[in-house]
Amino acid sequence: MNEWKCPKCKKTVDCHPGTSRRDNKTKICSECCTDEAIFDFQVAQAKQKKKIFPENFIALEKEWLKEVN
């Protein structure tokens, strides 16, 4: 696999790209895919426990997409 730059973490990687859960089209590295999955899991858990997950934290998670589009 050729090296490519992940738009999310800005690292040059050679892993297989995955599709971001944030827009369902941008290709990101496997590390970022895992991060998104963990983030979504934490949000789901916080909602289940009726804990409020900080809005700015969720907004920050999508911040990198502004540079992509």
Ligand SMILES: [Zn+2]
């Ligand atoms: Zn990445």
